[in-house]
Amino acid sequence: MARTTHRAGFALVALAYAATTAGGSVPTPLYVLYQRRDHFGTTMISVVFAVYVIGVIAGLVLAGAHAERVRRRPLLGAALAVQLLACAVFLVWPDLAGILTGRVLSGLSIGLLSGPATAYLIELRRRALPDGDPRQAEVVATAANLGGIAAGPLLSGVLAEWAPAPLRLPFLAIGALLALATVLLATVPETTDNRATAPARRPLDTAPGQRHLFVASCLGGLLAFAMFGLFSALSPSFLAGTLGYHSHALAGLVAFVGLGAAASGQVGLRKLPPRQAMTAVAAAMPVGLALLVAGVWAGSLGLFVIGGALTGGAAGLLFRASLTTVVQLSPPERRAGTLATLFVVSYSGLAVPVIGLGLATQLAGTRGALAGFATLALAGLAAVAAVRLRPDRPSDPVEI
Template sequence: MSTATRSSGVAVASAGRHLAGFWFVAAAFLTLMAFGTVPTPLWPIYQVRDGFGATTVTVAFAVLVVGTGASFRLLGHLSDRLGRRRVIVPGLLVAILADAVLAFWPDLPGLIVGRVLTGVAIGLIASTATAYLSDLYHEARPERDGSAAPALVATAVNLGGLALGPLAAGVLAQWAPSPLRTPYIIFGVLMAGLLVLVLASPETIDTEAADQDRPVRFALRPGQRAAFGAAAAVGFFAFAVMGLFASLGAIIVRGELGITSYFVAGLVPFAAFAASAVAQLALGRLAESTVLLIGGLLFPIGLALTAVSLYQPTLWLALTSAALAGGGAGLLIKSGVTQAAIVAVPASRAGVLAMFFIIAYVGMGLPSIAFSLVIQHVALRPSMIGFASVLSVGAFIAIVIARRSAAVTR
């Protein structure tokens, strides 16, 4: 066998390992994000069992942001220096620990601890997995340098996972025994299996060189701070809609529609998150300016119909409005992630994405908490109109700035 033939065989084997690793990491990312929304259709069960109000439910959901923000801020950049796999593996271990806490300590303190740990796991993995997928794809398909495929897969599995969590948990809560334990046990087993596969995936960071270079935690290309700020603002408003459906969607379905099925309760948040993923897969390859434009149109239309659905409480309208709002939000998130990655210094990509997700996840938590507090004093319907209006105006301003910044960047 000639040297050229051996080299070719090694290159093919290496490309195969990196491509397999790409899908292993994508599956782990998908499962983790699904685990993050498993409690969504279960909130009514917790609410009835323990007498929670809407605010307590929202806070129990949103404390995830505390763990996520701290993890993104303190640890999200580390994979640029320590290696992608060395950060994702501990992240999966923390997620498995969180899963065990939620499964076997279902009281409010356990919910809080489990959700904070879930946030820590998401903070460790989300930005790292996004960067890792880009690295693995580049190693597997070097001839496709600059391809949008890894960013598209990353954002699709991120939101696709958020969609699968409520659907799977709703099915299990409706038809499986122990609805507050069975979903967590199943997801714990899945994450343990994927942990083994991720351990078998190749590392893509030269840790010795990265340790010598000590990449800056957060470094943008010159003159790109406004572009990053606009991208992060788009992410903030888009994730705010996702937070609303994830925290209060099932409770609104139960209270406004009078539907007690846990499976149906999971359908509204599923519709929002699934539409996000589908919109990205269907339209994500369009020009970024077009993606922003379409997302910017679907976003307020979906929010307006969400408010209308409270005055005309029918399941089809609730699902349609959730899908339109979610589809618009998904396109905005995809655009924000892409823009954040573009303006980052390559050696600081994970750190920049970590900062993007900190801002986005704050958007997922704080507006929902504010909304749950407002509806204690103001009726739900006018509160939703105000919420939809504020988010739509904020998103519009962020989109305008982001489109201008993207034109300058390119």
């Protein structure tokens, strides 16, 4: 198949990245339907998300060990194929065991994709525009990741509300997009040599210097993804169980608002200087969390949505800061391992609100559990800000 230019390949890899992460988030508004059909409770939703995170971590470890000895395009193709397999499992094995299996496969796909796709975008951008802004690839990588996560619930929510076969059609639609992305990926030029004879590396690595910034970046990633988990996993249950809204389209839209704000913030605020960016996160996230909590306590959909948009935008900016700092701190030969570490810690954050709030709700109720979660999130934000807002030193990264 004829090869595209590096510039076109950059766009196609971003599309493949977004399509795969969208596939991973498609089930978000559908869990209410699965619960109604199979009569399982919120504890099982926590199990479903836990096995998804296990799949993600397994994929990240596998990709981190072999990313430097396997070329970029085959690794991304494998991730797309596994996500297609997950869609097929949801279609042909619709009971609880199939849901759990599909989520493990979906998580494995995301884990295989995240680090290598980010590295691939960076390399394609440098080949296409050697003198261009190096931050562009990192912004696009984060936007593709979060944009896909945001688009998945919106797609499945709309189809579940107004189209037939709500538990089948969303997977057929995203499967078609994944198949198209797989075909187009075959035209993207490779950016690495064939290193099949190279030994496997350690799957996870740390930055060789400035460990305080690396640790703060990983904690920032975990905090950001905990916010994403709050929107993607719990928005439908909050809307239905606490606020009394049962529309699947609305559940997908609310998740899209929070996650979409995270993605769009990457583009709109990409030129914000480092300290101003972190200051914006430190100012916006507490306000957003306060509005989320107030919306649940007062039963106000408007406050909940506005709070979700503010919190999501701040979380997206925080994750981009974390990603860019890790890239800058890592030499090229260790970048795959350090990115894998960042993504392992970050994706672990997806399970924090699902499992933590699920257990806390049984003790303190939904409103009390969400207030406690917001308090812990603000404590984590304070720890990250204490490191990121230190006076810049000459050796510190100067861009986020």
